Amino acid sequence: MTTPQILATIFAAGAATVLTRALPFLVFPDGRETPRYVRYLGHALPGAIFGLLVVYCLKDVNLLSGSRGIPEAVGIVVAAVLYKRWHNMLISIFASTAVYMVLVNLVF
Incomplete structure (x- = not known):
């Protein structure tokens, strides 16, 4: 450049x-006053983004080879449990990523 x-x-x-x-x-x-549709988007978009992240992370999982998606499944469960417990997306994303990385690098 x-x-x-x-x-x-x-x-x-x-x-x-x-x-x-x-x-x-x-x-x-x-x-x-903030318009109703903006408040709706503020309420609906975090879940939609979370769903998009799950789909993106699972797009290349092959259940017929390697670890058969076990680290991914464990990561999803950890994210779901933590989000249900604390309703904090950052905690659930960071913790589930850490669990996934430990499983992929040290276990499988």
């Missing part, structure tokens, strides 16, 4: 970051 291309890329990335951070404050200023 040339220097102007590098500078343009840095500028574009910075502008996109600032825009995505400032846009909610511009569109939904204080004093106005």
